Amino acid sequence: MAKSFIRIDDNDHGYALAQFCIPKHYEEDLDHVLIPAGLINDRTERIARDIVEDFGHEPIVGLCVLKGGYKFFTDLVDKIQILNRNSRQSVQLAVDFIRLKSYVNDSSTGSIEVIGGDNLENLKGKNVLVVEDIIDTGRTMKQLLELLESVGPKSVKVASLLVKRTKDNVGYRPDYIGFEVPNLFVVGYALDFNEYFRDLTHICVINENGKKKYSTKS
Numbered sequence: 430m431a432k433s434f435i436r437i438d439d440n441d442h443g444y445a446l447a448q449f450c451i452p453k454h455y456e457e458d459l460d461h462v463l464i465p466a467g468l469i470n471d472r473t474e475r476i477a478r479d480i481v482e483d484f485g486h487e488p489i490v491g492l493c494v495l496k497g498g499y500k501f502f503t504d505l506v507d508k509i510q511i512l513n514r515n516s517r518q519s520v521q522l523a524v525d526f527i528r529l530k531s532y533v534n535d536s537s538t539g540s541i542e543v544i545g546g547d548n549l550e551n552l553k554g555k556n557v558l559v560v561e562d563i564i565d566t567g568r569t570m571k572q573l574l575e576l577l578e579s580v581g582p583k584s585v586k587v588a589s590l591l592v593k594r595t596k597d598n599v600g601y602r603p604d605y606i607g608f609e610v611p612n613l614f615v616v617g618y619a620l621d622f623n624e625y626f627r628d629l630t631h632i633c634v635i636n637e638n639g640k641k642k643y644s645t646k647s
């Protein structure tokens with residue numbers, strides 16, 4: 430069953446920085462707030478409910494894609510735990526982590542590299558729920574899924590907080606989507622630009638000043 434998501438339009442410029450609390454060290458580096466933390470929270474609550482309803486009584490392993498996925502992952506797990514202890518239907522959840530590298534500055538390097546995490550062999554025969562921050566071209570996720578399939582899981586589903594509308598998408602759509610966003614570089618809520626901005630509460634659009642200030646010269 431295709432799930433719905435919140436679509437943020439290309440001419441939706443979100444909220445002025447001055448309307449929210451932004452750390453002083455990032456004030457000059459952002460264009461606008463695209464998705465306030467409160468909205469992320471409410472949307473995550475609903476995705477948690479969809480997951481609990483869909484998985485019924487089958488145990489799952491939540492596989493967090495580090496580092497960008499960590500905020501969405503921990504908030505999603507918290508909300509699944511709340512549902513589990515407050516209803517007669519519950520889903521048993523184990524957690525696992527994987528760390529990939531595919532981005533330098535604001536462009537993909539083309540191939541993924543697994544640079545850390547648990548042994549993937551542990552996922553053999555399991556129902557795996559991959560939790561990602563953002564699907565951009567979809568190439569990273571396609572490669573990760575191929576890698577996961579090679580260890581023989583029982584099933585694999587993907588939850589991504591964001592999906593970017595880009596012409597470069599290889600046609601991949603995750604099973605659960607929080608928001609579909611314009612083709613802009615977004616940061617905050619653990620999404621980074623060269624490791625900066627993970628300590629920003631809201632999802633914001635970076636500006637040229639921010640890109641320049643935090644670019645990795647190569």
Ligand code: HPA
Binds near residue numbers: 621
């Ligand atoms: N922000 C942060 N990380 C990303 C993005 C983005 O817009 N696209 C792909 N990885």
Ligand code: MG
Binds near residue numbers: 562620621
């Ligand atoms: Mg990332």
